[in-house]
Amino acid sequence: MDDLILHMRGISKEFPGVKALDAVDLRVRRGEIHALMGENGAGKSTLMKVLSGVYPRGSYTGDILVDGHVRAFSGIRDSERAGIAIIHQELALVPELSVAENIFLGNERTRGFGLIDWGRTAAAARDLLRRVGLEEDPTAPVAALSVGRRQLVEIAKALSKRVRLLILDEPTSALTETESDNLLALLLELKAQGITSILISHKLGEVTRVADTITVLRDGRTVETMDTAGGGVEEDRVIRAMVGRDLDHRYPPRTAEIGPVRFAVADWTVDHPTQAGRRVVDNAALEIRRGEIVGLAGLMGAGRTELAMSVFGRSYGRYVSGTVYKDGRPLRVRDVGDAIAGGIAYVPEDRKELGLILDDDIRRNLTLAALGRVSRATVIDPAREAVAAAEMSRSMRVKSSGVLQPTGELSGGNQQKVVLGKWMFAEPELLILDEPTRGIDVGAKYEIYLIVRRLAAEGASVLLISSELPELLGMCDRIYAMCAGRITGQLPGPEADQESLMKLMTQTGA
Amino acid sequence: MEAIRELLRGNARQYGMVIALAVIVVLFQILTGGLLLRPLNITNVIMQNSYVLILAIGMMLVIVTGNIDLSVGSVVAFTGAVAAVLLTDVGLPVYVVIPLALAMGGLIGAWQGFWIAYVHIPAFIVTLAGMLIFRGATLIVLGGRSVGPLPDSLRMWASGFVPDVTPDGPHLLTLALGAAGAAALVWIQWRVRARSLRHGLPAPAAGLTAAQSAATVVVVMLFAYALADYNGIPVVGLLLLVLIVGYSFLMKSTTIGRRVYAVGGSEKAARLSGVKTQRTTFWVFVNMGVLSALAGLVFTGRLNAATPGAGEMFELDAIAAAFIGGASASGGVGTVMGAIVGALVMGVMNNGMSIIGLGVDWQQAIKGLVLLAAVAFDIYNKRRLGFGRGGGVPAFLRSSRGRPDGPPAAQAEPPEPPERPEEPAAAPGRGR
Numbered sequence: 001m002d003d004l005i006l007h008m009r010g011i012s013k014e015f016p017g018v019k020a021l022d023a024v025d026l027r028v029r030r031g032e033i034h035a036l037m038g039e040n041g042a043g044k045s046t047l048m049k050v051l052s053g054v055y056p057r058g059s060y061t062g063d064i065l066v067d068g069h070v071r072a073f074s075g076i077r078d079s080e081r082a083g084i085a086i087i088h089q090e091l092a093l094v095p096e097l098s099v100a101e102n103i104f105l106g107n108e109r110t111r112g113f114g115l116i117d118w119g120r121t122a123a124a125a126r127d128l129l130r131r132v133g134l135e136e137d138p139t140a141p142v143a144a145l146s147v148g149r150r151q152l153v154e155i156a157k158a159l160s161k162r163v164r165l166l167i168l169d170e171p172t173s174a175l176t177e178t179e180s181d182n183l184l185a186l187l188l189e190l191k192a193q194g195i196t197s198i199l200i201s202h203k204l205g206e207v208t209r210v211a212d213t214i215t216v217l218r219d220g221r222t223v224e225t226m227d228t229a230g231g232g233v234e235e236d237r238v239i240r241a242m243v244g245r246d247l248d249h250r251y252p253p254r255t256a257e258i259g260p261v262r263f264a265v266a267d268w269t270v271d272h273p274t275q276a277g278r279r280v281v282d283n284a285a286l287e288i289r290r291g292e293i294v295g296l297a298g299l300m301g302a303g304r305t306e307l308a309m310s311v312f313g314r315s316y317g318r319y320v321s322g323t324v325y326k327d328g329r330p331l332r333v334r335d336v337g338d339a340i341a342g343g344i345a346y347v348p349e350d351r352k353e354l355g356l357i358l359d360d361d362i363r364r365n366l367t368l369a370a371l372g373r374v375s376r377a378t379v380i381d382p383a384r385e386a387v388a389a390a391e392m393s394r395s396m397r398v399k400s401s402g403v404l405q406p407t408g409e410l411s412g413g414n415q416q417k418v419v420l421g422k423w424m425f426a427e428p429e430l431l432i433l434d435e436p437t438r439g440i441d442v443g444a445k446y447e448i449y450l451i452v453r454r455l456a457a458e459g460a461s462v463l464l465i466s467s468e469l470p471e472l473l474g475m476c477d478r479i480y481a482m483c484a485g486r487i488t489g490q491l492p493g494p495e496a497d498q499e500s501l502m503k504l505m506t507q508t509g510a
Numbered sequence: 511m512e513a514i515r516e517l518l519r520g521n522a523r524q525y526g527m528v529i530a531l532a533v534i535v536v537l538f539q540i541l542t543g544g545l546l547l548r549p550l551n552i553t554n555v556i557m558q559n560s561y562v563l564i565l566a567i568g569m570m571l572v573i574v575t576g577n578i579d580l581s582v583g584s585v586v587a588f589t590g591a592v593a594a595v596l597l598t599d600v601g602l603p604v605y606v607v608i609p610l611a612l613a614m615g616g617l618i619g620a621w622q623g624f625w626i627a628y629v630h631i632p633a634f635i636v637t638l639a640g641m642l643i644f645r646g647a648t649l650i651v652l653g654g655r656s657v658g659p660l661p662d663s664l665r666m667w668a669s670g671f672v673p674d675v676t677p678d679g680p681h682l683l684t685l686a687l688g689a690a691g692a693a694a695l696v697w698i699q700w701r702v703r704a705r706s707l708r709h710g711l712p713a714p715a716a717g718l719t720a721a722q723s724a725a726t727v728v729v730v731m732l733f734a735y736a737l738a739d740y741n742g743i744p745v746v747g748l749l750l751l752v753l754i755v756g757y758s759f760l761m762k763s764t765t766i767g768r769r770v771y772a773v774g775g776s777e778k779a780a781r782l783s784g785v786k787t788q789r790t791t792f793w794v795f796v797n798m799g800v801l802s803a804l805a806g807l808v809f810t811g812r813l814n815a816a817t818p819g820a821g822e823m824f825e826l827d828a829i830a831a832a833f834i835g836g837a838s839a840s841g842g843v844g845t846v847m848g849a850i851v852g853a854l855v856m857g858v859m860n861n862g863m864s865i866i867g868l869g870v871d872w873q874q875a876i877k878g879l880v881l882l883a884a885v886a887f888d889i890y891n892k893r894r895l896g897f898g899r900g901g902g903v904p905a906f907l908r909s910s911r912g913r914p915d916g917p918p919a920a921q922a923e924p925p926e927p928p929e930r931p932e933e934p935a936a937a938p939g940r941g942r
């Protein structure tokens with residue numbers, strides 16, 4: 001008999017119109033790293049929210065056994081008392097407060113009467129930061145930290161509550177490779193200290209590397225639990241369990257015919273929006289042909305998003321110089337309206353903040369960027385809009401209860417499909433994709449690749465920004481590399497490999 | 511039964527408010543011993559509340575963009591004062607003064623919209639300043655006295671009635687308009703249903719729509735009959751009808767309305783979808799200014815004088831109407847019809863409580879409780895339905911909205927963290 005720290009038994013949870021969890025079973029052994037995998041919308045986050053009391057007792061059915069005793073949590077505080085801490089897909093730190101204040105938020109070190117004991121706070125914070133391997137001044141505001149470091153602060157916060165079971169919901173999806181590696185190493189270290197972790201991730205590589213057990217959910221049900229102890233699990237087996245079929249190729253084959261140069265950016269220079277004189281894009285130039293998928297590689301901070309957003313109607317930073325050409329003629333892109341009129345579409349990296357209006361339904365989100373297509377003389381034709389939205393939703397294979405469902409209720413992958421669909425609906429000639437598969441499951445990734453390929457085959461040009469080199473290598477006809485705001489070189493797709501790209505991506509100074 | 515539940519689920523807020531209004535009407539009908547729904551009193555309720563209804567429409571747009579306007583009461587007073595001075599002291603004709611006053615309202619709106627949309631000063635502060643500025647300006651223009659009486663031409667607009675086609679008997683024109691209105695509403699209900707069915711969207715059962723139509727006809731005709739029995743349709747009533755229909759259409763069916771909602775829903779996402787967010791916010795405030803001036807003209811005309819204290823607390827009535835009518839403090843949500851129903855809830859309560867002789871002190875307190883109850887109900891409802899996103903902090907109090915160069919959050923280095931996790935029911939007291 002295994003020593004189970006957690007046993008979730010027959011958990012079911014319904015939202016209006018959706019059965020998110022259907023009698024799910026999850027057994028977590030003490031001291032292991034347990035990975036939870038599954039397609040977007042499979043119910044992973046929901047299951048963890050049930051466990052941590054975000055969805056309190058009474059809002060689900062089934063039993064939660066912690067250390068063999070049935071527990072029913074009434075809220076996050078309640079589950080924290082039982083030693084369970086969750087770090088959400090969206091981080092929950094207060095940016096204006098300091099690192100130490102965030103760590104002890106709601107759990108302050110006091111001298112009684114609610115007076116904060118700053119000395120003890122700072123000392124305890126320093127200890128915790130050392131434990132997570134973060135060398136940071138505890139009085140620094142969280143706003144000044146990178147995402148990777150914030151993640152560590154979250155973990156320190158969890159440790160301060162004497163956590164025994166740590167839940168991480170897609171902790172690495174926004175991290176660089178090194179940051180991810182550090183985080184995973186930390187998880188292993190915590191494991192050595194006896195802390196059990198549940199890790200949700202779409203990155204197969206990291207899961208097979210650190211997890212002791214993998215549980216796969218599909219459509220709100222437990223499909224399979226695999227033990228990696230006896231010699232590792234093949235990635236293909238996990239994929240099969242997740243998607244329900246074999247995926248022969250991770251990348252669909254190229255079908256597009258590459259034509260003449262369609263879009264060109266020349267002499268593009270942009271300054272930081274608030275720090276005058278700080279170059280974020282320096283004299284960048286690139287060309288994209290008809291039907292071509294061009295990659296843009298770079299480390300965090302290389303200026304890829306800045307380049308893309310400033311080209312997209314100067315929506316980032318302070319424009320200094322540069323011209324966008326379309327078919328050899330200068331194109332006016334002074335604001336987003338111009339850019340859209342010029343056939344450019346930009347799918348942002350941060351879909352919740354920048355891509356979607358979460359309160360609005362799928363239909364309204366899909367048509368927002370091209371309202372002209374469903375209206376006449378500014379009057380929207382509701383029938384045309386409903387039909388167009390339903391069609392787009394179907395062709396993007398968005399999993400929802402209908403086009404009237406608010407996008408805030410969709411799972412991450414389906415939200416991404418809606419953002420993509422919105423720009424497909426605008427019928428772009430140049431589609432800029434910024435980390436389009438971040439936080440997306442393997443099956444949905446493949447579908448997104450198919451959509452991009454289809455668009456290219458229809459003659460559009462695609463600029464693909466990605467931090468995942470295999471994705472760039474698998475999808476692109478040509479890859480530019482950026483470093484510190486400059487374009488440091490380009491490689492034709494067939495000749496590129498991770499090493500040569502990495503060299504260009506880290507080539508500072510010219 | 512299932513169908514009704516479905517219908518209610520989708521539109522709980524709207525139906526809830528209409529039902530609340532009906533309950534309040536019935537309650538006061540009983541409490542006042544039948545005085546509330548007497549034809550004379552119905553006409554009175556409309557005329558007494560006309561300016562708040564006008565303001566509520568504009569306020570709804572402002573709140574939908576995630577802003578607020580505290581200055582409307584002062585703007586009402588100021589435009590009314592200027593109009594009165596122009597009419598009496600200067601002696602300009604009314605057909606010159608009305609457009610002038612509206613244009614001035616527009617300019618005031620442009621002034622405030624400029625600071626809010628382009629300089630990014632929170633609307634709360636700009637319009638708080640406006641509240642003081644235009645109250646002061648009113649006192650300056652009036653020199654501390656009241657200006658009146660005013661020419662009949664303006665009073666006719668504010669408190670006159672649409673003349674009937676026949677000299678005596680009940681107003682045939684009113685009844686005819688009522689019948690036409692009822693027919694139009696029924697036609698729209700069925701057309702919407704047919705269209706939903708045709709496109710495979712969820713639609714209520716035929717029986718339910720029939721019941722809805724029957725109720726519509728009964729209510730509209732009773733209402734028309736009540737008006738006809740007294741003096742017919744007030745001119746402001748007609749004006750209101752045009753405004754309600756026009757703004758409902760604008761917000762519901764045009765790309766302009768869609769963009770206003772988008773700006774309130776997520777300014778950054780709207781901007782990256784090609785919506786000119788600053789321009790939208792600017793024009794919403796210009797619109798509010800024009801509607802404030804219109805309300806100012808109506809109010810001054812009705813009072814037959816411009817007074818220094820005119821319009822005090824109107825902003826609060828308009829804001830309360832919008833929130834009772836289902837607007838969300840964080841922006842992006844709210845309908846014109848909701849604001850109207852909200853304003854009527856307040857208006858009927860005012861009127862009913864006055865008839866039964868409740869003092870102003872009690873009236874204030876009770877209205878406050880109703881506002882709180884309405885919004886609490888709203889939040890409870892959403893929570894139950896599994897929504898509950900959005901911060902409790904109203905958008906107009908957040909300082910981070912659209913900085914000048916608006917670097918939307920996703921940059922390479924430290925991207926701004928999401929301000930709040932998204933778990934429903936995680937923290938009490940959240941609405942969207």
Ligand SMILES: Nc1ncnc2c1ncn2[C@@H]1O[C@H](COP(=O)(O)OP(=O)(O)OP(=O)(O)O)[C@@H](O)[C@H]1O
Pocket residue numbers: 015016018019020038039040041042043044045046047409410411412413414439441896897934
């Ligand atoms: N608040 C909600 N209201 C309605 N439906 C919801 C809500 N939250 C989640 N759902 C639905 O429940 C299902 C499971 O969602 P969940 O967020 O758990 O997926 P996930 O496995 O975490 O996906 P991802 O990998 O994309 O994060 C989805 O179909 C989603 O649309």
Ligand SMILES: [Mg+2]
Pocket residue numbers: 044045046089169411412
């Ligand atoms: Mg999730």
